[in-house]
Amino acid sequence: MWPAPGVPRPIFSAGRPAAGRMTAATDRGAAAGAARLGASARDILLDAARDLMIETGSSDVSLHAIARRAGVTAPLVKYYFGGKEGLLTALVEADTSRSLTQLEGLLAMDVSATQKLTLHVTGIIRNYARHPYLNGLLNRLVRDSGNEASERIKANFVEPLINAQRRIIEQGVAAGEFRAIDPDHAYFLIVGACQYLFATRVPFGDLMNGAPSQDTFVRTFTAEAVDFILRGLRP
Known part of the structure; x- marks a missing residue:
C-alpha cells in the first residue's frame, strides 16, 4: 500500500537498479548517466513516455523509443525503473x-x-x-x-x-x-x-x-x- 492516500510509492529505488538486471559495465554507464542528468532524470523519462503515447495514440511504445526521446540510453531506464514495466x-x-x-x-x-x-x-x-x-x-x-x-x-x-x-x-x-x-x-x-x-x-x-x-x-x-x-x- 502507499504510505499515504494519493501519494505513489516508487516500485524501484531511484538510486540502485533491480538486482541482477544489468552487467557491471552497463551499471557503471547508467550510474554515470544518472549523475549527469541529476534528480530530474526520472521525470525526463516519464515525460518522454507520456509524449510518445500521446503522439501515437497508444500505450505500446518501446523502451528504446522512450530512451531516444529522453536523450539517454536504455540502460538508464533500467537503472531508474528496473525495466519498461517499472517505468509504465x-x-x-x-x-x-x-x-x-x-x-x-x-x-x-x-x-x-x-x-x-x-x-x-x-x-x-x-x-x-x-x-x-x-x-x-x-x-x-x-x-x-x-x-x-x-x-x-x-x-x-x-x-x-x-x-x-x-x-x-x-x-x-x-x-x-x-x-x-x-x-x-x-x-x-x-x-x-x-x-x-x-x-x-x-x-x-x-x-x-x-x-x-x-x-x-x-x-x-x-x-x-x-x-x-x-x-x-x-x-
Missing part, C-alpha cells in the same frame, strides 16, 4: 495520485449525489484529457502483468475508483435522485463514455478535422457527457 507503472502512479486525492475529497463533501457525480464525471474527463493514454495503459498493465505491480494498481487505483462511484450511485438511489441501477453497470457505462473519446481521438481525428484533440471540443463533450449520464440516471 511509475507513470500510472504519478498520473493518478492527484485524482485519488481529489476523489477522497469529493466523497467527503456534504453535497447531493447529483453534484458529486457531475464533479466525478468532469474529473474523469479532465484526467483523460491530460493523459489520453491512461485507460489503455491501465488495462494493459493490469491484464499483462499479473504480479505485484498489477495488484498494486488494482488495489490503489482501480478498486478505489469503483468503490467511490458505487458510493455515489448508492447515495443517489437512496435519496431518490437516481433510478435503481446496478452500480457495476453504471461504472462501465460512465467510464466507457468518458474514456472513448481519448482512446480513439488519434485514429478518428482526421475524420473529424482534428476536433477530438481541441480544447473547445473537450469542454463541450464534458458538458454533453454529464447531461447524458444524469438524464439516464433520473428516476
Whole structure:
C-alpha cells in the first residue's frame, strides 16, 4: 500500500537498479548517466513516455523509443525503473495520485449525489484529457502483468475508483435522485463514455478535422457527457 492516500510509492529505488538486471559495465554507464542528468532524470523519462503515447495514440511504445526521446540510453531506464514495466507503472502512479486525492475529497463533501457525480464525471474527463493514454495503459498493465505491480494498481487505483462511484450511485438511489441501477453497470457505462473519446481521438481525428484533440471540443463533450449520464440516471 502507499504510505499515504494519493501519494505513489516508487516500485524501484531511484538510486540502485533491480538486482541482477544489468552487467557491471552497463551499471557503471547508467550510474554515470544518472549523475549527469541529476534528480530530474526520472521525470525526463516519464515525460518522454507520456509524449510518445500521446503522439501515437497508444500505450505500446518501446523502451528504446522512450530512451531516444529522453536523450539517454536504455540502460538508464533500467537503472531508474528496473525495466519498461517499472517505468509504465511509475507513470500510472504519478498520473493518478492527484485524482485519488481529489476523489477522497469529493466523497467527503456534504453535497447531493447529483453534484458529486457531475464533479466525478468532469474529473474523469479532465484526467483523460491530460493523459489520453491512461485507460489503455491501465488495462494493459493490469491484464499483462499479473504480479505485484498489477495488484498494486488494482488495489490503489482501480478498486478505489469503483468503490467511490458505487458510493455515489448508492447515495443517489437512496435519496431518490437516481433510478435503481446496478452500480457495476453504471461504472462501465460512465467510464466507457468518458474514456472513448481519448482512446480513439488519434485514429478518428482526421475524420473529424482534428476536433477530438481541441480544447473547445473537450469542454463541450464534458458538458454533453454529464447531461447524458444524469438524464439516464433520473428516476
